[in-house]
Amino acid sequence: MALRILIVGGGLAGQATALALRRAEHNIQVFENSYLTPEDTAGPLVHLGPRSNDLLRSWGVDTAVAKGVLIKTIDEFDRDGNAKDTGVVLPPGWMYYERSRLHQALLNAATASTGSGVPVEVHLGTEVVSVDTQAARIVLGDGRVFEGDVVVGADGFYSTVRKTIAHVDTIPINDRKIAVQFSVQLYSGPLTQRFPNQPERYEKWTGSDLEVRVYSVEPGYLLFECTLPAQAGTETTPASVKALLIQAFPSNQTELAQILAALDTKNLHLWTQAEYPRVQTWTSNKIVLIGDAAHPFLPHEAPGTSQSLNDAATLAAELSSDVKAEDIPRHLAAWTALRKERLKTLPCFYASACT
Ligand SMILES: Cc1cc2nc3c(=O)[nH]c(=O)nc-3n(C[C@H](O)[C@H](O)[C@H](O)COP(=O)(O)OP(=O)(O)OC[C@H]3O[C@@H](n4cnc5c(N)ncnc54)[C@H](O)[C@@H]3O)c2cc1C
Numbered sequence: 001m002a003l004r005i006l007i008v009g010g011g012l013a014g015q016a017t018a019l020a021l022r023r024a025e026h027n028i029q030v031f032e033n034s035y036l037t038p039e040d041t042a043g044p045l046v047h048l049g050p051r052s053n054d055l056l057r058s059w060g061v062d063t064a065v066a067k068g069v070l071i072k073t074i075d076e077f078d079r080d081g082n083a084k085d086t087g088v089v090l091p092p093g094w095m096y097y098e099r100s101r102l103h104q105a106l107l108n109a110a111t112a113s114t115g116s117g118v119p120v121e122v123h124l125g126t127e128v129v130s131v132d133t134q135a136a137r138i139v140l141g142d143g144r145v146f147e148g149d150v151v152v153g154a155d156g157f158y159s160t161v162r163k164t165i166a167h168v169d170t171i172p173i174n175d176r177k178i179a180v181q182f183s184v185q186l187y188s189g190p191l192t193q194r195f196p197n198q199p200e201r202y203e204k205w206t207g208s209d210l211e212v213r214v215y216s217v218e219p220g221y222l223l224f225e226c227t228l229p230a231q232a233g234t235e236t237t238p239a240s241v242k243a244l245l246i247q248a249f250p251s252n253q254t255e256l257a258q259i260l261a262a263l264d265t266k267n268l269h270l271w272t273q274a275e276y277p278r279v280q281t282w283t284s285n286k287i288v289l290i291g292d293a294a295h296p297f298l299p300h301e302a303p304g305t306s307q308s309l310n311d312a313a314t315l316a317a318e319l320s321s322d323v324k325a326e327d328i329p330r331h332l333a334a335w336t337a338l339r340k341e342r343l344k345t346l347p348c349f350y351a352s353a354c355t
Contacts, residue, residue, distance in 0.1 A: 012102065
């Protein structure tokens with residue numbers, strides 16, 4: 001039976017879930033608070049391993065839109081621009097993606113008029129304000145009500161859906177970190193030229209106490225990111241981050257130092273979290289949490305997106321097209337148990353959040 005599935009949140013987890021469930025022949029509607037502009041979906045690069053990349057291919061995600069870059073080597077430099085011989089050999093099949101492009105590619109595939117399954121309906125600019133756990137019913141900020149067979153809460157770190165199914169406590173983060181990202185358009189210079197001349201790579205530059213990673217998904221367009229410790233009692237601003245970066249790479253002989261010196265702080269984006277929600281209940285009756293709503297990852301923890309893609313694939317397998325409406329709670333509980341077991345094995349994941 002084709003289920004009517006309402007997905008709250010159209011981030012990477014929500015779009016992947018919509019696409020996977022579309023391929024499983026269900027009828028999907030996504031309710032997304034923002035308008036999914038490139039600013040709404042921006043963020044540091046996403047690294048995905050072979051299994052996640054296979055999932056994207058199996059769902060028919062357009063690689064020309066996603067523009068994933070296969071990683072064969074990481075070239076490392078010291079703060080003065082001297083190449084380091086690290087001898088690092090990377091496992092095959094890893095790729096990096098610019099976050100907003102991956103998001104667009106998932107959205108395109110979910111809503112495309114071609115491809116298997118019924119195209120997903122996406123309602124942008126719609127905030128879900130409450131959820132009825134018994135009836136799989138959601139209420140929007142403008143008062144409209146939608147009812148389905150299943151509600152998927154894919155509404156991220158500060159999930160509204162989560163509040164309706166469980167009490168959630170929080171764990172303070174003692175070693176708080178700040179994720180930093182910026183991009184520059186630059187058509188000449190050795191750093192810029194290395195990417196088209198030697199594709200399938202990215203760079204790590206190590207300054208004093210600081211590592212900057214440099215990526216490129218199209219010629220002349222460089223993406224930079226790094227992670228900084230948050231200083232207790234000190235406000236971190238784009239200007240203070242720029243000063244720290246310049247301090248870490250002081251030699252004005254390197255192209256990186258010149259880029260940092262010319263950087264417009266309006267292009268510097270910062271993300272941090274002070275607390276980590278500990279979510280023990282992921283499902284109630286016909287409601288299930290997925291992605292960061294269920295298992296929040298911090299901005300500097302890499303597996304958030306790959307785990308969201310795997311959530312989507314396993315949920316679609318659990319809710320196969322022959323699932324009966326009365327069996328939905330049992331299937332959602334089985335999926336939750338499966339995913340909790342998997343997440344507990346990840347070294348960076350707070351195991352206590354999964355008990
Ligand atoms: C700065 C940063 C860097 C990261 N870097 C990486 C990385 O390198 N690799 C990696 O794998 N993972 C990374 N992650 C984690 C990764 O982005 C997430 O774990 C993953 O994308 C899952 O996101 P999500 O869709 O669950 O949540 P989100 O991306 O937060 O999406 C939630 C969506 O729900 C919408 N929403 C929220 N409330 C409502 C509501 N009430 N009604 C309707 N819509 C609502 C929001 O507008 C948003 O679009 C990073 C995360 C951050 C914040």
